[in-house]
Amino acid sequence: MASSNIHEPVRVTEDTEPYYKYTGPFKSGMAIANHYGFRPIAPLEPDEKIKRIFQEKTKKEKRERTDKAGEWYIDAADKLAEVDAYFNEMDGWEQPVMAAHTLHPRRKTGKVRMTIFGSTKSIAEGLILKATLSILEEMGHTDMCVDLNSLGTQESRNQFLEDFIAHYRDNLNDLGDCCQTQFKHDPLKVIMCDNDTCLEIQDDAPQPITYLTDETREHFKECIEYVETFGLPYRINHQLLGSSHNDSHTLFQIYTSGEDDDGDRNILARGERHEHMPKQLGYNRCLPTISVSIDMPGQQYESYTEVESESVQNPKLYYLHLGKEAKRESLPVLEQLREAGILVIHSLSYDGLSPQMQQAKDMNIPYALIMGLKEVQEGSIILRDMFTRAQETIPQDRVATRVKKVVKEE
Template sequence: MITTEIATNSRPSDVLKKAMHIASYYGFDNVEKIATHQKKYSDYLKQNEIEKSSSLSSVKINAERIKDNTKNLEKSVFDDEIFSALKMAVDCNLLPSERPVLIHHSNIDANNNMLKFELIATGVKNSIAEALILKTASAILEEIGITKNCVYINSIGDKDSALQFARELNLYFRKNINALPAQIRHLIKKDIFSVYNQLNAENHQLLENMPQSMGFLSDNSRRHLGEIIEYLETGGIPYKIDNFLIGNSNYYSQTLFEIRQIRDDEDDDISILAKGGRCDEIVKNMFNINVPAVGIVFEFDKKGVKKRELNLFKKSKKPKFYFVQLGYEAKLKSLLIIDTLRKANIPAYHSLYNDKLASQLAIARYLNVPYTIIMGSREAIDGTIIVKNMNTQFQNTIPVNELVNYIKRIII
């Protein structure tokens, strides 16, 4: 079970509010709130030739087809919750989308009466999606008092990588059929990865020589995982590679991850604080559209949380800054910049998935922010950052470690 241990001095309703507040710093928002701004925003970008129309805009999703696609699927807690949030995005016409969408969503599980909180990033193919999800999740855990945790991560690669891995597993299990527990032998034909997962749960002797997914990754899949790890290292997020973290290839592609509490004693039970992965296949199988998606799910005790508190459409103070990043080195350090601003209670707009300078500056103009914070490759290497006044066009280059103090001086 995914169980997040809440700090003893925090009520579940307060934890939920903190989670939504922290998520907003990293660009995640309530589904309904995003929907109210999405059309106006997209129209502006098209009118100014910042964004071209996509074929996705003409895609219509059939509700009956969704029902047919999901009624026979055996889904885990993670699958159910991600599907719930994605379904809401579809209902609000946010999917399929021409632009990336960052969603936070919460609901109460009718089966176990637990509060679920999930983060989903759709429309982002590259590794910044996983990095953004994991950084936001880590910040939420830190805010609610859970600081001793670690990201466990693995990759089953793209479709071809996963198929090759599955074939090797099939051969291995058939060669060792007599050593397989009788009750799971029938699963070899049905779902080879479920055999893998059950053997791992039992710490079975066959694990010792079992093929591992890392050995079958394509160059692109290996590069994708390497970039995520680089983001984690740059952001100071503890991580470990877990070769036995495997999902269902019909739902997942590329990366899977869990955030676990660090145990004081090796004999203690493993406490999974949050669980997620890249779920492009869930979107494809359930909605018949090719939209990349990454998600993570928390599970909390719901005691005292009222239904009206689940997805509050909360008005927040409009940020005065838009953070612009350009180049891989700057993107690597972007999460640190946002985290620094968050800890100083300075909200800033950003589009970390956007690689184009002109597009980011156009969005800043649309949002009518008085200042932009800019980091390019040179600034990332030099440890500096640019703060630009959008009205006067005056800009100043300062050391990154002086950013917060500089901002506080200019906005007083």
């Protein structure tokens, strides 16, 4: 299990769908995404149909594409392209689908995008965030911070929007000319203004977190708990509202703690959860989706080739978890394995142990790491030989060293 092979595509499920190998400047980022369970796929770009839908949806609004502090931007056309690809190509894959690809046309900077389709669970946010942070650390970024917010269900979001728009409409005459114009196009954008008068109006504006249902509040709490396991500073940013054109749920952005030459935060990645975008494409069902867009400096152009299923690397290790506490503590263990160059498969979207054991058996994987509540409390983990059923308990901070030795001896 040599680390020199870490950039080769690694199997993430037992299906036989094609994988893609990236060999250009996106290589490391895509390899990290693959380690966390994201299948490398070919780049997805909006076709003419999606561009027309996007233009109609936004009324051909010209968006300001800058990275000013707190500004939110993920191109809706990119998300529509991903959703369309899911229904045309991925709906029959093992669910939920975790996919990663790159973007560079039409852009000043390249991007790595990771998307999870079909999961409503907070572990989806946890995986996306952890993989994103690992990619950014690999790029050399330090002193990173995370902003989070949630707009909840479509119903709670609509109620918030109604009250938010009413609040700003009542104060419209006090807004600056630019904000009055912006309010007509996308009301949520006015919250980005740093004019003193606008800030006073903003202080009294409704906050979406107060509209959350008990279920969405618990979901958001779990997302925060995942971030806390990363040991990074974070805050709930009430200005993080997405766009009124999109049906955002959880939102986050990652930035460096310093400022750029203009005194603005250097935002490195943005992500959000949505579920109603398929209806914009004519599909008659919702699709719970969370995605992230990571900026790659400079005009990066990827090089990628399709890899047949039989050429994809098969990990010799399966990570098994039992219980939400073990699921939460899984991400630091996966990172430890990645840093050691150890290939691993996981199914953190599963809740029960039986389906995980069955998948490991079906894929003929010889070793498994098992973590439950007892192991979380003791700071340990079980290493099991799946063929002989012999097992040993090892400290979590020594898992990579022990696994490497056992697998090498096989």
